[in-house]
Amino acid sequence: MSETQWGDDDQQPVKKKKGLPTWAKIGCGGCGIVLLIGILGIGFLFTKFKDARNPDVQWPKLQAILPFDERPDYDITGVQLGQEQYTLTDLSNGVQGQFTRVPGARGVEAREEMFAGDTPEMPTDLVVMKFEDFEKGVVSVQGRELPIVRFRMEAGSLLKKAADGENPLGPSCFVDLTKPGEDFLFFQLTVPRQDGPVGDGQVREFLAPFHVGPDRTATRAMMEAAGDAVDEAVDGLREAGERELQKVLDSAGEDG
Numbered sequence: 001m002s003e004t005q006w007g008d009d010d011q012q013p014v015k016k017k018k019g020l021p022t023w024a025k026i027g028c029g030g031c032g033i034v035l036l037i038g039i040l041g042i043g044f045l046f047t048k049f050k051d052a053r054n055p056d057v058q059w060p061k062l063q064a065i066l067p068f069d070e071r072p073d074y075d076i077t078g079v080q081l082g083q084e085q086y087t088l089t090d091l092s093n094g095v096q097g098q099f100t101r102v103p104g105a106r107g108v109e110a111r112e113e114m115f116a117g118d119t120p121e122m123p124t125d126l127v128v129m130k131f132e133d134f135e136k137g138v139v140s141v142q143g144r145e146l147p148i149v150r151f152r153m154e155a156g157s158l159l160k161k162a163a164d165g166e167n168p169l170g171p172s173c174f175v176d177l178t179k180p181g182e183d184f185l186f187f188q189l190t191v192p193r194q195d196g197p198v199g200d201g202q203v204r205e206f207l208a209p210f211h212v213g214p215d216r217t218a219t220r221a222m223m224e225a226a227g228d229a230v231d232e233a234v235d236g237l238r239e240a241g242e243r244e245l246q247k248v249l250d251s252a253g254e255d256g
Contacts, residue, residue: 052077062086065101065185066177072209083107090206097206098188099177107184114186115147115176130154139175139200141207143215147176150197153190173198177212 051057058078059071065084074088074097084101102110113121119134132152139148153169172190179185189198189206 052079058086062099066099067211068209069211070209088206094192095202095206096190096192098190099185100188101183101185103183111176111178111184111186114174115149120149120174133197135197139203141175141204142211142213144213146212148203149174152197170194171197173203175203 053076055071055076058076061078061080061084062076072088073090075091076086076088078084078086083103083106085098086100087096087098089096101107118136130153132154133150135150137148137150138145140146150171150173152171170190170192171194172188175187175189177185177187187203187207189203191198191202
């Protein structure tokens with residue numbers, strides 16, 4: 001295996017065409033479609049993709065393009081149809097992250113369309129949802145400065161009706177994870193029902209288990225701190241339970 005290259009690749013091809021963007025054709029960066037499937041419960045749409053929901057099949061495939069030390073605690077769906085897309089869901093809060101790898105010339109073109117301009121080249125109104133409030137920036141993740149495009153997904157009337165009048169979507173962002181000499185790899189994070197934009201901390205937290213950049217010291221410390229907090233909470237609950245049990249036993253002894 002060749003040594004991992006972490007530097008940023010600044011080569012940007014010249015824009016040359018209009019029409020439906022390449023990256024939209026390959027899956028629209030998620031475009032909230034997998035999120036909608038989760039909201040509407042249309043699980044059968046994935047049944048034709050063999051092993052799409054099998055974690056023992058999909059996690060190793062994702063690990064091959066984005067390494068991690070331990071399997072993260074996310075639900076995973078993977079689809080490989082000319083490109084690779086892996087959608088991870090935090091079942092505790094509904095937050096979704098999607099990794100998409102696009103090989104070859106299509107990837108170069110898609111990367112240009114998504115990150116070269118002030119806003120992505122994309123359809124902003126898909127009837128069932130709209131994309132609004134684009135904001136381009138940079139996010140620091142594990143020692144890398146990564147291009148990020150934040151935006152908001154607003155549900156159409158049909159989806160809002162199904163969600164009791166609320167917008168079941170919310171803020172989202174695209175992050176360019178591509179390493180020099182490798183195929184285009186981007187990440188989309190969507191936080192349902194959040195009012196404000198996706199924050200840098202939310203991006204870093206979701207990506208923490210993965211080897212995104214060379215500086216994982218802070219990431220490891222954050223994960224260890226989170227683990228310590230969980231351990232302390234479990235210990236506290238155990239001690240409280242033991243105290244309550246002892247009270248019951250003492251009371252039973254007195255009554256006897």
